[in-house]
Amino acid sequence: MTDAARPAARLLVVEDDREVGPLLVRLFRGAGYETDLAADGQAGLHHAMTRPYDALILDRGLPAIEGLDLLARLRRSGITAPVLVLTALGTVADRVAGLDGGAEDYLVKPFEVDELLARVRVLLRPRPATARQLAVGQARFDLVSRTVTGPDGSTVALSGRESDLLRLLAQHPSRVFTREQIVAEVFPDAGGVTLADTYVHYLRRKLGPGVIATVRGVGYRLGRGTP
Missing domain, CATH: 3.40.50.2300 (Response regulator)
Incomplete structure (x- = not known):
């Protein structure tokens, strides 16, 4: 070009x-x-x-x-x-x-x-390419387009907040986040720990129940299932 x-x-x-x-x-x-x-x-x-x-x-x-x-x-x-x-x-x-x-x-x-x-x-000089996709089970989450592509090639678009939450979990796949930590990182201007539950529900509804795992009594982490 x-x-x-x-x-x-x-x-x-x-x-x-x-x-x-x-x-x-x-x-x-x-x-x-x-x-x-x-x-x-x-x-x-x-x-x-x-x-x-x-x-x-x-x-x-x-x-x-x-x-x-x-x-x-x-x-x-x-x-x-x-x-x-x-x-x-x-x-x-x-x-x-x-x-x-x-x-x-x-x-x-x-x-x-x-x-x-x-x-x-x-x-602004060209730099080595950095990862723009994160693994979500067997799917790939594109940070730029905010879409999740399953192993069958199907794609699901996420809202900004949904994307922020999934990115937080996918960047730390072995870490368990409390609801309070999720709200502090993803919804700092909104407040209310129930927002974590609400957006986990939204992601599960769009991507399937395996995308986010519940650690009983602690919080949430990235799941190991597929969307």
Whole structure:
């Protein structure tokens, strides 16, 4: 595919500064990138979990969800898009925390425009393919399309919440999660442990009773049956 035919990369900027955020959007759009802006960590989490991005640019001092906490949630959720932390926090300890927290790069404000664009280009370089499918019994769960494909080739589409729950269990196939842990990881903005039971029921109804096993008195884990 030629450069002219290749779709523009999509970026997500998570920045609460009312001047810096729009400035970054104009800068990236001017460089040819499709760019969305989220003004706080909660909005950033929603954007990243519901839309595909090629790279993310995150501030650290964000309202609602702090930048490194947001990054940790995204990585736990299976979001593998490369991340550049763009922040005024620039000590060695700050940079180490950002890189150890899952960021691919770290740039301190104020920044030079040419350097920022060069670092984004590096983030967008082709990388070795990472797994986008997880095993669910004898089926395969596609993290991008949110579909489960059975051994017979049949497919079942999942909602966002159903997909989040199945991803949590499939990424830790031998771990038993309590209802409280499931709610904290999958439904942090909703609350109520009965949500875990409700969405386990939804998944079993769509995929069959073998997809999620009940560990009596403890919680749920990935089942060993087939959808």
